[in-house]
Amino acid sequence: MILRDYTPSDCKTLAELFFNTVHIVNANDYSEEQLNAWATGSIDLEQWNRSFLSNYTVVAETNETVVGFGDIDNTGYLDRLYVHADFQHQGIATAICDKLEQASHAEKIVTHASITAKGFFEKRGYKVVAKQQVQRQGILLTNYVMER
16 A cells, blocks of 8 residues: 555545445444435535645555545644545555644644544544534534544
């Protein structure tokens, strides 16, 4: 596996990975209705590209296949962290997270972790600050504000 910086040509691939990961990996913790609201399959690629470029964004590849990505902004907000469903539990999220955390100059790192990701972040030393309900497409989803 290699980790590299994001390039705009990655955007569509990352959007597809996001959609598939949410609908497969998070399916044990969220209803189909919630998954459809969270990852609609209709992403504004220009907006995502701008977001990836304004944040520090890392892409993980194995054999020239994108297997994960993550990004963090300059305030220490770890926004997205997704690993391809077929590459779970192989240390990819850990490697991406390590690189994002090392790049941050913020006093603390904050993320909004899904039910699925909560345990991963707890093992990394993150603490739950608040459990919250966020609304997507009129549907409520539970996640956790966590910081380290």
